[in-house]
Amino acid sequence: MMGFEEVEHTADKALRIFGSNLTELFLSAAAGLTHLMAAGVSDISTEIEKTIEMDAIDAESLLVEWLSELAYWAESEMLLFKKFRIQKATATHLQAKIFGGKTSMFEKHIKAVTYHNLKIIKTSKGLEATIVFDV
Amino acid sequence: MFQRHDFKQIDRHLFEVPAGYRKDMRVPARFYADEELLKGIITDNSLQQLINTATLPGIVKYALAMPDIHQGYGFPIGGVVATELPDGIISPGGVGYDINCGVRLLATHLDLEELRPYLDELATILYTNCPSGVGKGGNIKLKAGELDRVISQGARWAVKRGYGTEADLERTEENGCLAGADPAKVSQRAKDRGKGQVGTLGAGNHFIEIDVVQKVFNETAAQRIGLCEGQIAVQIHCGSRGLGHQVCGDYVKQFQKMIPRYGLNLPDRELVCAPLSSTDGQDYLAAMKAAANYAFANRQVLTFHIRNSFEQVLAGKVSNHHVFQIYDIAHNMAKVERHRIAGKKVQLCVHRKGATRAFGPGSPELPPVYRDIGQPVLVPGSMGTASWVLVGTEGSMAQTFGSTCHGAGRTMSRKKAKKTIHGATLREELEDRGIHVRAGSMSGLAEEAPKAYKDVDRVVEVVHSAGIAKRVAQLKPVAVIKG
Numbered sequence: 001m002m003g004f005e006e007v008e009h010t011a012d013k014a015l016r017i018f019g020s021n022l023t024e025l026f027l028s029a030a031a032g033l034t035h036l037m038a039a040g041v042s043d044i045s046t047e048i049e050k051t052i053e054m055d056a057i058d059a060e061s062l063l064v065e066w067l068s069e070l071a072y073w074a075e076s077e078m079l080l081f082k083k084f085r086i087q088k089a090t091a092t093h094l095q096a097k098i099f100g101g102k103t104s105m106f107e108k109h110i111k112a113v114t115y116h117n118l119k120i121i122k123t124s125k126g127l128e129a130t131i132v133f134d135v
Numbered sequence: 136m137f138q139r140h141d142f143k144q145i146d147r148h149l150f151e152v153p154a155g156y157r158k159d160m161r162v163p164a165r166f167y168a169d170e171e172l173l174k175g176i177i178t179d180n181s182l183q184q185l186i187n188t189a190t191l192p193g194i195v196k197y198a199l200a201m202p203d204i205h206q207g208y209g210f211p212i213g214g215v216v217a218t219e220l221p222d223g224i225i226s227p228g229g230v231g232y233d234i235n236c237g238v239r240l241l242a243t244h245l246d247l248e249e250l251r252p253y254l255d256e257l258a259t260i261l262y263t264n265c266p267s268g269v270g271k272g273g274n275i276k277l278k279a280g281e282l283d284r285v286i287s288q289g290a291r292w293a294v295k296r297g298y299g300t301e302a303d304l305e306r307t308e309e310n311g312c313l314a315g316a317d318p319a320k321v322s323q324r325a326k327d328r329g330k331g332q333v334g335t336l337g338a339g340n341h342f343i344e345i346d347v348v349q350k351v352f353n354e355t356a357a358q359r360i361g362l363c364e365g366q367i368a369v370q371i372h373c374g375s376r377g378l379g380h381q382v383c384g385d386y387v388k389q390f391q392k393m394i395p396r397y398g399l400n401l402p403d404r405e406l407v408c409a410p411l412s413s414t415d416g417q418d419y420l421a422a423m424k425a426a427a428n429y430a431f432a433n434r435q436v437l438t439f440h441i442r443n444s445f446e447q448v449l450a451g452k453v454s455n456h457h458v459f460q461i462y463d464i465a466h467n468m469a470k471v472e473r474h475r476i477a478g479k480k481v482q483l484c485v486h487r488k489g490a491t492r493a494f495g496p497g498s499p500e501l502p503p504v505y506r507d508i509g510q511p512v513l514v515p516g517s518m519g520t521a522s523w524v525l526v527g528t529e530g531s532m533a534q535t536f537g538s539t540c541h542g543a544g545r546t547m548s549r550k551k552a553k554k555t556i557h558g559a560t561l562r563e564e565l566e567d568r569g570i571h572v573r574a575g576s577m578s579g580l581a582e583e584a585p586k587a588y589k590d591v592d593r594v595v596e597v598v599h600s601a602g603i604a605k606r607v608a609q610l611k612p613v614a615v616i617k618g
Contacts, residue, residue: 008548010179010206040578060404068384075269075377076328095422107578108194109269109338109618111380115404116208120364132208132230135339135381135549 001125004032013105013108013133020126022059022089027080028068029131030084030098033067033113036133037074044082045101052096060118063129066094067113069134074110078102108135137177137581148202148601149534152186159402160189166200167540167601172593175546176204178441183349184211187402191216193223193410195476195483199535201490202597203544203589207231209405212489212545215538218411220471220482224397227386227423229486231467234383234423236341237308238375238513239463240524241438243445244455245367247347247613253448257345257569258614260444262573265343265437267336267618275333275436282330283318286378289428290463293435298334303435303551305502307463308492311431313470317421321378322385325422329378329429334436338575338618340583341373343441344515345571346610347523356526356607360461368610369458370522371437372515374467375430382426386419411471420469427468434463461524462511466491466541472500474536485536493527493539493604512604514595516553517543517588518580518617519565522610523595530602539604544593552587553578571614580617 002019015032019025038044052069056062073079081100088095111134120129142152145165150173164185168176176182182523183205188210189198195217209228218224250257268271277285283293290311293299304310318326336343348366351357362368366614375382390407393399393415401407409415442458449456469486476483494500494510501510509526516522520543531537558577561584565572574580598604 005548008550010181010545010548012208013214013549061388061391064388072324072328073379106269107576111339111377112384114208114228114232115391115407116228117403117405134208 002028004028007130009132013135014130015102016130019087023086025127026086027084028088029063029067030070034082036108037110038080038100040107041103041105046083046099047101049065050098054094056092059120062094064113064115071110071113110135137182148597160186162189162194163197164189164368165197166204167202167597169597172202179206181206181211185214186408188214188216190402191224193218195219201540202539202594203542205544209403214488215490216486216537217483217536221412223484224408224409225411225420225469225484226406227383227419227581228383228405229488230423231470231488232380232383233374233467234379235427235465236466236467238515239371239434240461240513241369241458242361242461243367243458243462245453246365249453250367254614257448258571258573260448261343262616264440264444265336268575269338271335272331273334274528277330282326285320285333286425286428287316288312289431290419290435293432298439301428303460306460307431308465313424313427315421316424316428318425320418321382321425322494325378325381328381329376332376333433334440335376336373336618337376338579343616344370344612345614346612348369348608349611352610353607359508360511362608369441370515371434373433375426378429379426382422389536450471464491487538489541490538491538491541493531494537495527495529495532511540513538515542516591517585518583518615519570519612520591524608525604526607528602528605531604535603539598540594543588543594545587547587547588549582552584556581556584570612
C-alpha cells in the first residue's frame, strides 16, 4: 500500500508518506508534494521530461534531496511534475524520470524540505516517514 | 505533552525547564509567557523543540524562547540560542530557511483622513507594483555578475542603483550589509533561485501593510523614532526568497555528513551544526551573510516600489507624500556579538529564529539617532490585528542576549485554518472593518487569518512586563497586500 496524508503542524506543512518499499515511498512523497503545491491546479501536462540521478549519505537524505529537486523546479521554472518513474532506488542512490509541465499558479509555495525528526521507519506494511516542509 | 510540574516559575512571566529534565540538556530551557499563552505553548511540540536546542555544543546560560514561541522545525520559532566562541556551534537550522526574514517600517507625513479617499487605489497600485506570490519574479534585471554585488553589498547595492537613500541605510540593522559575506560560498542553484526575485514579496506570511499609528505609549521614544498618533506608516515583512532557502538547505544537507566528524549527538537532524571555528562553520556564516544581504536589498527595492506607488497615487493630491524609513530589522539570523556572561564580555554566536534583536540604550551597534533610546523593535501582528513598535532595554541585554519577540506566533495549524476559515469570507470581514485587502490566494489568506495566531497584544504585554523590550507605539492596519 502506498500513499500520503497531510498531518497537523502549527507553522508549516507536514506529510505522512508510506509505501511497501523505498520506490513506493519515494513515489508517495513526490505525489504528496505535488498535491501540497498544486491541489487546486488542473491541467498539469506531462510534456517536459527530466532525468534525475542523485546520491546521498542515507535514505532520509535521499528523500530530502528528491523532494528538494521538485520544489526547486517549481520555484525556479514554474514546473510541476505529476508523473514519476523510479528506475532505481537504494538507500543512497536514486535514478528516476519525471514528467510535468509549466504552470501559471501554485496552491502553496514550498520554501524547503526539512530533516526535522525525519526517520524512515519499518512498519508491518512496509515503510513510513513524516516530512515537514517550510512554507 | 508537558505538565506544569515539568517546569518552574522563575518570575511573573518567566518559566524554566531545569537542565536535569533530560540527560542530554547542557543548560536549562527558559521561556517567557503568561498563563493564557502557556496553555498554547504546552499543547504543541514547541517546548520539546526548545529543550532539544539546550543540547547544542557550546550553548551558554539558557536555551531561550520568547512568548510568541510555537512549533517549527529543529529550533522552535521564537527561539534564541547563544553559543560561546571559538568552539561553540553555528546551526543553519537555527537560523531557518528564510535567512534574514525581517520587517521594515516606513512612515509618512500623512494622517488617515488625508489618505482615506485614495486608500483603495493605493492598495491596488501597491499590489501591482510590488510583485508577490509563488514564482512571481521581480522587475529588476540584474546584469551578469551583479547578483554577487547584491549579496556582497546588501541594501547599499540597492542605494547605489538609486533604489533608496543614505538615510535608509542609517536606519537599517548593520546599515543593510553584513560584512564578511562571500558569494563563493553560495551555490549556483541558490543564485539561480535568487537572480530574478530581487524586489519581490513572496507568499506565505509575508506582506506589505499600510497602518495608522493608533496609540503612543512612550512619547519621548516615539518622537525620536518619528511616530505620532494618527500617522500613516507602512510595514514590509519578507526575507531572502529562494536564495536564502537554498543556502540553508545546501548547508543543512552538507553538514549531515559532518555529524561524525564533530562528534555530534543530536536529538533532531535539523539541528545539525558545526563549530564556528571550523571551515564548515565559517563557510556557512559567509553564505548566511550573503543571503542576509540579499534580504536587506530585497526590502530596499520593495521600499522603492512603495515610494513609487505613493508618488503615482498621491502626487499633487496630498500635502506631502514622502515616505521615510524608521527601521529595518531581521528576525531570522545568527550573529557574532559581545555579551556579558558572569561579569565578563565574551564573544557569542547568537541565533535568533523568529526572534528580534533588541539592543538596549547605549549599544554601539545602534545608529546615533537611536543610541540613547534603545533599538527600535518591529513586531508585526497577524493580519487584521495590531502591530507594535518597541525599543530594546537593559533588561533584554541582561536576560535574553539582547533579544525579544518577533510577532504574534501561530497557534492554529495551517491545515485547520484552511479547513475552518473561508478566505473570501475573511476578506469581506476585514473589508467591513475598514481594512483593504489585496491577496493572490484566498486559501493563503485563510491560513493567515487572525484566529490562527496568538493575541499579539498579550505577547507584547509579556515582553514589556518582563523588561525585555518596552512599548512605544501600537499600529492598526488599514490595508494589507499579500502574495
